[in-house]
Amino acid sequence: MENFRGEQYITEAGDFLNGVDHEANKKLNKEIEDLRREGCKVKAGEKTDSAYNNPDNIKNIYNYLKRGDAELKEIRKYFIHKNPATAAIASVLEKIPFVRENKWGNDIDSYLEISRDKLLYGKDQTDSKPWHNQRGSALTFLTISEAEGLSVFGKNGEILSEGKYPTMSGPLDKSVFDEKINGLPLTEVMIQDKINNGVDKATAIEEVEKRISEVRxxxxxxxxxxxxxxxxxxxxxxxxxxxxxxxxxxxxxxLKKVAEKENRSIDDMLVMSFGCGTGLATLKMLKKLKNETGEAPTVILLDQDPLALAAAQSLAKKWNLEDKIEIHCERLFSKLGKPLSLEGVLGNRKLDIAEDSGLREYLPDGVYKQLTRESLKFLRTGGLMITGNMNVNRPQKEFLHGLMGWVPKVRMRSIKEGFKLLQKSGIPKESIEATVTASGVYTVFAIET
Structure with missing residues (x-):
């Protein structure tokens, strides 16, 4: 047993995703073992998700998706064989940072999409298109986060199991369209955002109307x-x-530790989520903390997607947390990848927590380091930075960009690469604590300054 953040934890090998992906499990355990030998603080997270109560389901879905990915791979090979020029251009463009979509990549994706739905959910259950239309947007995570609480319906519309939420959007409902960003109607902000990114007005209006229709x-x-x-x-x-x-x-x-140690009110503390999306994760944290202590910090929700921020506002109102959030709709990175200067958002305020745990796997190494340094500048002494990355040795890594068809491309990294990038940004190894999720998919890094 060793100490980690004041707690004891077991150092024996983990069985990530219940060990169903033997090769990934072996590689992750080797990574962790090697890092511990180098003096890095790394632990495996606990299996707290209710899905682990059904290990056979995890194994069956793993094998089901593995077969589907293999079949989709053959379909992709056929397309590339017939369209070599399109495939070659798409392959080059997808490696360029911040290029989310391109015509050639879209041509391949459209061809594969015909097969994806049936391979994923079966020939008679192809009702997932509304969710797949949200790929690459933060709204998809509403479905995933609240999966256990969603009602499930049969082929003829009969309820198989009644959940907390009736549809795949979970806690989000049509009230999101009534939200305003900085006092302006949501659709107006969405249109202006596209114009600011070089889209002509007529096309911007058309694209926003399509987006709103898909969200409905x-x-x-x-x-x-x-x-x-x-x-x-x-x-x-x-x-x-x-x-x-x-x-x-x-x-x-x-936050509890700081409140006790420094005799500070949690209500007076400040947290920032950089690239917050719908803010669902952060709002859950606020809700839990308020239930436990009667207090909650102010949270700055910072993102460049007006629709995601409108969702955050809508959810905050439902949970009576609207007085605890600040919404900032800003472009997070310049076209050259430079992170947004936080001075315009924070002024002379200092953060207790800076969090960006869902963002780093989309960033090149140089931008990764710039974001780390920018966030550190605005953390108070003793503040906490929380970040993370998708693991390159994770189980079923081919699924995300294969059968799932996720865009944009994710930069999976080894746990060691995460440590190195943080160290190159000026953080001592001794200050970094890493938790590998029980599924083996992500590593979360916590750094106290």
Whole structure:
């Protein structure tokens, strides 16, 4: 047994995702073992997700997706054989940072999408399109985070199991369209955002109307049994929920510790989520902390997606937390990848916690280090930075960009690479504590300055 953040933890080998991906499990354990020998603080997270109560379901979904990915790979090979020029251009463009979409990549994706839905959810259950239309946006995480609480419907519309939420959007409903960002109607902000990014007004209006229509469909769409099984038990979904649980646990423990040690009110503390998306994870943390202590910090929710921030506002109102959040809709990175200067957001305020746990896997190494340094500048002495990355040796790594078809491309890194990038940003190794989620999908890094 060793000490980690004042607690004891077991150093024996972990069985990430219950060990169903033997090769990934072996590599992750080797990584952890090597890092510990080098004096790095690394531990495996606990299996707290309810999906682990059904180990057979996890194994069955793993094998089901593995077969589907193999079949999709053959379909992709066929397309590339028939369209070599399109495939070559798409391959080059997808390696360029911050290029989210391109015509050639879209051509390949459109061809594969015909097969994805049937391979994922079965020939008779192809009702997942409303969710797949949200790929690459923060709204997808609403479904994954609340998977256990979603009602499930049969082929004929009958309720198989009644949950807290009737549709795949979980806690989000149509009230999101009534939200205003900085006093302006949501659609107006969305259109202006596209114009600011070089889209002409007519096209911007057309694209926003399409986006709103897709979100309305998402909010109304029922969840089928196969879809529910996948989002509850696949490695990626488990990883996302575990990451939220880990980040929120670290945040709550830290805020309570500071309140006791420094005799400060949690109400007076300041947290920032950089690239917050819908803010669901952070709002859950606030809600739990308020229930436990009667207090909650102010949280700055910073993102460049107006629709995601409107969702955050809507959810905050439902949970009576609107007085605890600040919404900032800003471009997070310049076209050259330089992170937003936080001075314009924070002024002379200092952060108790700076969190960006869902962002780093989209960033090149140089931008990763710049963001670390920018966040450190605005952390108070003794403050906490929480970040993370998707693991390169994770289980079922081919699923995300294969059968799932996630965009944009994710930069999976080894745990050691995460340590090195943080150290190159000026953080001593001794200050970094890493938690590998029980699924093996993510590593969360906690740094006290």
């Amino acid at each position: 469909e998402f909010i109304q769409a029922p969840v089928t049994e196969k879809f529910s099984n996948v989002i509850r038990h696949c490695a990626d979904s488990l990883g996302i929920r575990e990451r939220v649980e880990t980040v929120n646990g670290l945040s709550i423990d830290y």
